Amino acid sequence: MLAIALSLAACLGWGVSDFLGGLKSRQLPPLTVLIVANIFGTVLIGAIVLLRGEALPLHPDLLWAVGGGLSGLLAMLMLYRGFAVGSMSIIAPLSASGIILPVIWGLFQGEALDFLKYLGIAAAILGILCAAREKDPFSHKKQLTRGLHLALGAALGFGLFFIFMDRASEVDPYWAALSMRISYGVFPLFMIPFARPSFKVDPSDLPGIAFVGTADALAGFSFALATTVGLLSVVSVVGSLYPAVTVVLSTTLLHERQQAVQYLGVALALAGVVLLSI
Numbered sequence: 001m002l003a004i005a006l007s008l009a010a011c012l013g014w015g016v017s018d019f020l021g022g023l024k025s026r027q028l029p030p031l032t033v034l035i036v037a038n039i040f041g042t043v044l045i046g047a048i049v050l051l052r053g054e055a056l057p058l059h060p061d062l063l064w065a066v067g068g069g070l071s072g073l074l075a076m077l078m079l080y081r082g083f084a085v086g087s088m089s090i091i092a093p094l095s096a097s098g099i100i101l102p103v104i105w106g107l108f109q110g111e112a113l114d115f116l117k118y119l120g121i122a123a124a125i126l127g128i129l130c131a132a133r134e135k136d137p138f139s140h141k142k143q144l145t146r147g148l149h150l151a152l153g154a155a156l157g158f159g160l161f162f163i164f165m166d167r168a169s170e171v172d173p174y175w176a177a178l179s180m181r182i183s184y185g186v187f188p189l190f191m192i193p194f195a196r197p198s199f200k201v202d203p204s205d206l207p208g209i210a211f212v213g214t215a216d217a218l219a220g221f222s223f224a225l226a227t228t229v230g231l232l233s234v235v236s237v238v239g240s241l242y243p244a245v246t247v248v249l250s251t252t253l254l255h256e257r258q259q260a261v262q263y264l265g266v267a268l269a270l271a272g273v274v275l276l277s278i
Helices: 002-024 030-052 060-085 088-108 113-129 150-167 172-185 186-197 205-227 233-238 244-255 260-277
Strands: 133-135 142-143
Touching: 002 060, 002 088, 002 205, 002 233, 002 244, 030 060, 030 172, 030 186, 060 088, 060 150, 060 172, 088 113, 088 244, 088 260, 113 260, 142 172, 150 172, 150 205, 172 186, 172 205, 205 233, 205 244, 233 260, 244 260
Parallel strands: none
Antiparallel strands: 133 142
């Protein structure tokens, strides 16, 4: 029961933080939201690592977490930008299909795929195709779903993130998480001269952005704990349902409405994510 509770907490934390981060990215530059939110997340994970009291392991594989920070940052930038220009209820499930990448990576590493994973890949791809087109609100002709390229770019980034963090976490999941958070905060410094985001954040926005950073960090920590007390095959399925939380919030609070075929695509994409997580 503890493992299920922790993985449900991770699912809710990721889903809610994505939704609120997407909302804030409609008011502020996504890079600004990510930089400020990551400060709170890094402080939280840093405090957890310090309280744990384990020294930094001097192992080269821990450097994979730096790649995890970069790929995670780029994925979140595209995800938030996709939320700003498109529908959250479509972008969120499509971005989660990035779990296909580590499965394919495992195949190249000699791992055998079972029937469920092949079925998951097929369901995720079919879901993307179903959700990829929508009616133009003015001409009523079919067009590519707004933000589709950003959702697929985010999926690629998340897929690489899973691969990098899996390698780094084999050394120490706590230090891997902190190293990822630190690099996640350093890389934007190189983007600022080109993107020139505004850092004029209204004080009323800070609590929401702080919640995004801490909820995301706590979700990752809850999932890491869940894997230590329960079966990975169970907790990964529950944790992978986080896009459903974002979909529910966007449809109920933002009243987003899609075509029937797009709802089918969302359902297939989520089913594919679950099957690939088993």
